[in-house]
Amino acid sequence: MIPFVLFSLWLLPGHTWSANWNDGHNRTLNLFDTDPYEKPTAVQMNGVGSSYINGNGTMSLSGNAPRYRVLENFHNVNVTVYMKRVSEEAQIDSAGIVIGARSHHYTDATCGANTLYGQLTYDGRVTFEKELFHATGDDAFFPDVKDNNAQIFAFPHGVPFNKWIGLSFIVKSNPDNSTLMQLYLDKTDSGQWQKVLEFTDNGNWNVDTGMSNKKLERKCEGFYPTDKIINEPGFVFLRNDGLGRADYRNFTITELKN
Numbered sequence: 389m390i391p392f393v394l395f396s397l398w399l400l401p402g403h404t405w406s407a408n409w410n411d412g413h414n415r416t417l418n419l420f421d422t423d424p425y426e427k428p429t430a431v432q433m434n435g436v437g438s439s440y441i442n443g444n445g446t447m448s449l450s451g452n453a454p455r456y457r458v459l460e461n462f463h464n465v466n467v468t469v470y471m472k473r474v475s476e477e478a479q480i481d482s483a484g485i486v487i488g489a490r491s492h493h494y495t496d497a498t499c500g501a502n503t504l505y506g507q508l509t510y511d512g513r514v515t516f517e518k519e520l521f522h523a524t525g526d527d528a529f530f531p532d533v534k535d536n537n538a539q540i541f542a543f544p545h546g547v548p549f550n551k552w553i554g555l556s557f558i559v560k561s562n563p564d565n566s567t568l569m570q571l572y573l574d575k576t577d578s579g580q581w582q583k584v585l586e587f588t589d590n591g592n593w594n595v596d597t598g599m600s601n602k603k604l605e606r607k608c609e610g611f612y613p614t615d616k617i618i619n620e621p622g623f624v625f626l627r628n629d630g631l632g633r634a635d636y637r638n639f640t641i642t643e644l645k646n
């Protein structure tokens with residue numbers, strides 16, 4: 389298990405984007421709606437659900453599979469958000485505080501769904517996930533979700549309701565073209581960050597597509613999942629599943645210098 393240590397800002401910050409939720413304008417975004425108060429960066433709702441921004445600093449997601457997307461090309465990033473668990477309509481194992489980075493998952497097409505996820509799921513686990521194909525085979529997870537003994541629980545009894553919890557997801561390319569991922573939590577809304585998970589994708593973190601190489605080559609034009617490291621920039625998004633409601637605040641994306 390990764391030891392808990394205080395958050396260290398050893399990565400130099402560059403450009404920072406912050407959600408404009410404290411502007412006095414309340415609004416609701418449904419499928420494919422863009423936020424008229426987020427400019428010049430486009431922010432769009434996707435998936436199945438909606439977001440309500442109260443204009444006083446808080447955004448609420450609801451619905452079966454809401455996706456709140458910041459459509460700018462981010463590369464090396466520190467993505468931070470606070471979330472309050474309020475209610476769920478269904479128990480789904482992917483539900484929780486979930487951040488996607490370097491994403492190209494614009495549609496539900498099988499190919500090119502590249503995304504790296506840092507997540508604290510409602511059962512209390514912290515994990516990294518790599519997605520290359522949508523709804524095909526199995527994504528790559530660290531720790532391996534099939535190994536019960538490898539799981540790391542930041543909240544052994546599950547994420548508590550009605551408490552603000554901060555999650556910070558760092559994604560950064562190394563000089564050898566591997567990709568470093570780190571996950572930090574502010575478990576008590578105190579500003580004290582602790583590292584709970586770290587992993588480097590060096591090319592051996594494989595996604596099982598569920599298809600033969602020949603079938604995959606025909607379907608995805610030679611795009612192979614083995615030794616695929618997601619190094620290209622992409623958009624950042626918040627996702628959740630099976631919601632009644634979850635509240636969010638202090639959503640920022642900081643581009644990190646090499």
